Amino acid sequence: MSQQSNLQREPLLDSLRRELEGLDRDDLLWRIRTLQSPSAPHARVDGKNVLVLCSNNYLGLANHPKLKQAAITATRKYGAGSGSVRVIAGTMDIHLKLEKILAEYRRAEASITFQSGYATNAGTILALVDERDLIISDELNHGSIIDGCRMTKAERRVYKHKDISDLEKQLQNTDRFRRILIITDGVFSMDGDIAPLKDIVDLAMKYQAITYVDDAHGDGVLGENGRGITNHFHLEGKVDVDMGTFSKAFGCVGGYVVGSKDLCTYLQNKVRSYLLSGSQPPGVPGACIAAIQLLKKNPSLVKKLWDNTRYFKKALKELGFDTGQSETPITPVMVGESGKAHKLADEMFRLGVFVLPIVFPMVGKDKARIRTIVTSAHTKKDLDQAADAFQKAGKKLSLI
Ligand SMILES: Cc1ncc(COP(=O)(O)O)c(C=O)c1O
Structure with missing residues (x-):
């Protein structure tokens, strides 16, 4: 028979209040x-x-008349919501149109879109590695990458910020791993500095590692017509997973990966945030398409x-x-x-x-x-x- 202990647990709200008071005292409260x-x-x-x-x-696109009009037009045509997750009844032709236009704009074979950049990182990292694998991550990577890495069962190593020789050190003694995933922000979100992506890609080739770049702050900012960090460093097609978001320069919301067709098909089948969470309301891909068209022309x-x-x-x-x-x-x-x-x-x-x-x-x-x-x-x-x-x-x- 189970026994009741005399332990007195602190009531939830008391403990939350105490934590909030501590944050306030340390000037850490939002x-x-x-x-x-x-x-x-x-x-x-x-x-x-x-x-x-x-x-x-x-780029000032969040309130741009063309994006607003595109969101209204798509909402009129398709409604306020998509009705389902992408793999059941939530893929509309406007989602596919965005993915086609995005892949063309980013000069990639294919693309896949998600509800947010966070959902993209959290879901994609988890889909790519497991206990047989190793993730090597820059110490200043964004929290959504950190959360994605924490969810996996892969071994994790962190290299000093942008330090290529430390990255190479972390690539030693890695024979036992099936996959090695090197992951970095493209533009670091709190400091505004740029990852040495060319050197990272070169090292990855030497050690047969996979490269993953989060270009949330390079999208629409770096490269020709805002084509991002891979265009900026002439590395189009050389980074395995090129991830971005529509919530910043594109003025909307949503995340994406551009890459090979096989990678995108794999992610459609394996990313849990894609499989288990409702797809974007049609107004969103409508406005994202308008943003890409504007960027291409201006x-x-x-x-x-x-x-x-x-x-x-x-x-x-x-x-x-x-x-x-x-x-x-x-x-x-x-x-x-x-x-x-x-x-x-x-x-x-x-x-x-x-x-x-x-x-x-x-x-x-x-x-x-x-x-x-x-x-x-x-x-x-x-x-x-x-x-x-x-x-x-x-x-x-x-x-x-
Ligand atoms: C580097 C980086 N990655 C990912 C994200 C998440 O993107 P989203 O806002 O689309 O969820 C952000 C946003 O704060 C970011 O700065």
Whole structure:
């Protein structure tokens, strides 16, 4: 017969409250702001008109008339929902049209789309490796990659950020593994630096490893007409799993993999987030198609993004801020302690600029920062206004 112990377990809500109080004390609690208008450089946030410098809407497409119209047209034609998961009755011709157009745009044989970038990473990594395999992952990879890796039974090794010689060290003593998966962010989401993908691909070839790049922040940003990191490094067709998202530069939502036809067919049959979760509402592939068509026709969108990026980075550096190692439109303003990052973000908001404090666990405990992201929709006047606010707030908080 089982025995009842005298143990008193802490009631759930008491323990959750205690944890939340701890997070609050350490300045690690999310204070979520609310947009009351579209995602655009000038938006209404928490009842105040502000300049937005923290969205991932790199090309200003989230509120673009062509995307809105495409979403409305697809919704009128197909309805609000898809009715099912992709493999049962949730594949509509508009999902297939997006996959065809995406593969052509990315010059790949095929593509497969998912509900989000998170669902793509979590599901795809799990589908590719098991206890017979090894994953080697950059230490600063995105949380969705980390979660995907944790779900598998594969052995895991982590290499120092972008350190090719450490990666090669991790590739030693690997004869017993069936597969070795080297996985990296393309553009690192908190720092804005770019993975040395060419060197990674070369090493992978030497050790017969598989390469997987998460190009969430390179999509629409790097390469010709925003074709991403593989185009940027002339590696199209050389990376086994080329993953991206529609939630950033494409202005919509959803994730994808482009690659060989066999890989995509395999993923259709094996990725649990594809098999077990409802497919995208038809308005989403409708808007994503419009985004790709716009990108193909308008190189000026990406060019303006880079002009703005260079202009704003220079302004921040001239003011004396530490902007880390960024090479892309993600520009961190390093402050160190999480409390300081919150104070700087609050002061910026008071001055009319919406920026985001990034604190532990998204970055190391002493590496809190403000992450700024300029977009092609910002004007030089907007960027001057933002730099001016950074100067005032930075001086007030003795950061410069
Ligand atoms: C590097 C990286 N990968 C994946 C994701 C997840 O993408 P999604 O927002 O489409 O789920 C993000 C988004 O935060 C990201 O920054």
